Structures are given as structure tokens and as C-alpha cells.
Amino acid sequence: MEKLLCGVDLGGTKLAAALFKQDGTLIAKKLVYDHRKDSCDEVVQVIVELLGKLFRENGVDTARIAGIGTALAGHILYEEGKIITTSNFPVNMQGYPFADRLGAYFPGVKILLDNDANAQAYGEYKYGAGRGSGSLVFVTVSTGLGSGIILDGKVIRGQSGTAGEIGHCIVDYKSDVRCSCGNFGCAMALASGLFFPDLYSMYMKQGLYSTIDITEENVGQVDGRMILEGIRAEDPVSCAVAENSAVVVGTSLFNIFSMLDPELVVLGGGLMALGKDYIKRIIEEFHSHTHGMMYREMKIKLAETGADAGLLGAASLILEG
């Protein structure tokens, strides 16, 4: 009988787990929101319970599972299945041997842990916009900004597993806009949702006037959805935030082209919901830089794996590793 792929998406707000056929078809999925515990071991315990239910309800025993892939936002020591840093998880998971601890509950089952952008990149490569491509870079523009690099069918992870951090690449070395990593002028701090309050505030200080009742007091609530509403209401500050984000993402695509010359970039992440004009502006900015330097067109496509991209990506890692 065909073995199944199991994916776990360990996010800051929700924990999801799912079973897929090897062709990417979703068999079953379960979600919980009470996984933010006080210790790493307790988090693993929640995952084990969730997987137990998922397997039982679908009449699947661990012998049917080809492996369990987990995706997490952060720096991951892939080979050892350890966590280096996490981006949006309250528990300090630094140095936690996640794969070993989860694996103890599922003897004989392959357990992999990877960065969420790497996982989604591989999911797009196997099942999404990257089918048929040998090499691609998946770029996710969301709360953060990240990427996963696939060359000749292999995820490029670097010596410790932290490659692909396009969001931490510096695109304005003289900037006074600070990223959560501590650096100034990272692409992430200038383009991603986490920094929309800072950017909104910055443009107001520069003299733009908010027409959607955002002030210095409530600017902390600004997120992608509010910027979308702002764009629709022609709020000048929201438009400036979105414009700057698109310019920085487009510039980052050009930097990816310059460094890796991939045949395809797949664009995904929650901020694609900002709409066609935003996406068009990203692509326009990219092309404004290529001039005579691009001999073969770098294709840019939108991600196709949809709402379950994180889960499917995590599960797909089993086919690579």
C-alpha cells in the first residue's frame, strides 16, 4: 500500500497537521490553537497528541507513514533537526533537539524539521508553480520575508541550514529602519507585515496624512489587512507602505537574479492578498533593473499550493530528505 506523507505546520498562532498522498492530495487535516506551552517538551507533547488523533481517526498506523516533516519559521539546523532561532514562537526553543524528541514517540519513522520557506519552496517544486522546473527560488512575503532555494531539485540549506534568508539581506545599508534581527535596512524591515506599523509611523512622521484614522496611538494595529483597506480607500500612508514594500520585494528579486540566475521565482505569502497592483509593481520594479543583464527570462509565478502550502511543504520534505 502506498505510504503517506505527514506534514506539521508549527506556527505562532496555530498548529496544524495533515496527511497527504504522495501525489499531494490532502487526506485529512487537524488544527489546534492551544499549543503555545511553557516548554519545548510540552509543545512536542501537543504535536504528538494531535498526530495520534489524526492517525487514529483515519485508521492509519505509523507503518503507513513515509515520514513526518515539520515546518517552522526560524533558523533550523536541518541535518540535526535542531532549532537555532524561531521568529514568532513564544517559547525559547534555541538549541532544542526537536526531531529527536518528536522521533522518540514514533520509532522507525523518518522525522524532518525545516524552515517554513524551505518547506514551501519544496512543496511548490513538487506540487505547485515549480512542477517541471529544475531550479527555483520561492519567496514568501508575509509577516516576515523569506525564501527557499532549490537548485537541480535539491534544497540549498548552506552549512548549518540557514540559507535563503533573503529577508535579512540588506538593501539599504545606510537605513535607520531597524529589523527584529538588530540590523538596519534589511529587506524584511522595509517590506514585510511585521514592520507595517513602523513604516506607517515613519511615513506619517515624514508628513503623509492618514485618512483611515490611524494615529501614533493605534498605529501598532496596522497589518496587511488594514493596508489593503487603506489602499482601497486611497489612504496616502497605506499606499506609501505598499509601494515601498513592492519596490523592496522587486529589488530583492533582482538581487536573487543577480546571485543565482534561477529559471523561476515563485511568489507567495499572505501579502499577495494586497492585490494585482501590488504584485504588478513588484514585477515592474524587478524588470526596471534587469536591462541587458538577463539573457534568459527569469519567470515569475504566483504560488499555487494554496491554503495548505505550509502543511504540504512540510510533508513534501519527506520526498527530498
Next chain:
Amino acid sequence: MEKLLCGVDLGGTKLAAALFKQDGTLIAKKLVYDHRKDSCDEVVQVIVELLGKLFRENGVDTARIAGIGTALAGHILYEEGKIITTSNFPVNMQGYPFADRLGAYFPGVKILLDNDANAQAYGEYKYGAGRGSGSLVFVTVSTGLGSGIILDGKVIRGQSGTAGEIGHCIVDYKSDVRCSCGNFGCAMALASGLFFPDLYSMYMKQGLYSTIDITEENVGQVDGRMILEGIRAEDPVSCAVAENSAVVVGTSLFNIFSMLDPELVVLGGGLMALGKDYIKRIIEEFHSHTHGMMYREMKIKLAETGADAGLLGAASLILEG
């Protein structure tokens, strides 16, 4: 009998060709300066004559040659041995089928053409600072700024051969400093020798005073050697140019780390002659950005293949391709 490697370094000011043993030992080398002809075919003719002399004088026939590797500054379509753009060559070589034309004179001999940074990267990997490393990025800071990426022993060239262009990556997306590629804020335009006159002029306009008799009239002569003299004489403008160059190169190393997490970066190119303080400043700038993001130290070493780096790099490509 052991076959020999032949390297050709096709530069803007000189053309060199050399024979090496497979262990990298130089057997013989020849140089000419009259290769800047009116057509690509004539340039190839000069190369053929130079190689003919080199082979005859060393009693080597083409059956002894494992292959001829040529390195050129520019964008190269590696698989087809064609030139896309050149950076410092007066003849328009765009689209020229270099490998085919050179190969017509040496039937049965493997002919390869590659970007000079890729060639030097592979030379460092085989014979220089990269011996024993699986992956490295070679960064050359010279008239231009370029890099060559080697992952698991293979040069990463991208879909058309133009990967590794760290110099064209944008590190200041709001900059008004223009690069020869047409873009603003490329690392190359802010760090490499070709742009020292522009940068010197910019700092003078910003109010720094030259103490080495450089004015708007003669600023065009500013090059790496003059900046070195300027640093020694504590000229404030020269020091500002060197400081900015080091900061931009250090930032570029951090961007390389973020994207590729390589175990090693090898630093080379003519501007390393700016001295220990310049190199120290590059490395210091790199480390100022890494914070908790670097789990395993990215080693930074100086290039070791020396004066014949271009030739040895070109020749070494034969062992890869």
C-alpha cells in the same frame, strides 16, 4: 603521460595564456598586449597564435592538452561557450560563439569559456584557499566587484551562466550613485575601483577636502593605487572612499551569508592591496551584522592563487567541466 591544462585570461589590457600540470604547477606562460582588435574573429586569431607559440616552445602538441579554459570579465552563456556581455573589452562581443570559433583551430580539444570570477573561484577551490572545502563563495574586489559560487564542488552558474553577480546586487535601493549597468546603488558602484573617481568626487561635493591635490579636473585618474597613497597620507577623501568600499563589501559578505550560508568566503582582487586595515574593516562590518544568526562560523580567507589566479582559474575549469 599526464595531460596538461591550458588557461587563457582574456583581459581588457592584456591577454595571457599558460600551461599547468594537473596539480596546478605552472609550466609556461605567455603574454601579449596587442590583442584589442576590431573584430572578435581577429581576437580569436591572436589567441590561436599565442597558444601556438606556447605549445611549440614547450614541445607540447594538442594531444597532450586536456582542454583550454578561457576566462573573461562579463556575462557568459557557459553551456554554449557564448558571450552575453563583456565588462572591459572594447570589441562588441555580444552573442559571439567564442568556444566554437576557438575550437575550430583545436579539433578534439575541450574548449570552455567562463566568467573570470567563476574561474578564479574554481581555481581557489582546487588549488588555493578553498582546498578541502565543499562549498565556497569567491569574492573579487578589483576594478569591478564579482563573485563565483561553488556548492558541493560545482560552480553555480544559473540558467544562462550569469549567477554570482554580487556586484550588481543592490545594497542601497534609494541611492543616486549610478553603476555602469544602469542601476543605482549596486554594491559595485559603491565599492569597486572603476567607481573611485565618482565616489571621490561625491565626497568632495559633500564637503571633504582633498589633501593629495585631487580636484574636479583630475579626479578621473583616481584609482586603487591613488586611494592607497591617499590613505597613507591620511587624505580624508581617500579614507572615506576606502571606508565606504569596506562597509559595502562587508555588507555584501553578510548578504552572501544570508542567502547561501557557505562554509567559506575567499576574498581576492586587486583592492586587497589597500591593506590590512581595509580587509579588517570588511570583516568587522560583516561580523557587525551576524548577531545570533550565524550558528556555524562562516570562515573568511584571503585568496591564495596569487598573480596567476586568472590563468590558473581558467585552466582549472577543465577539471570541472
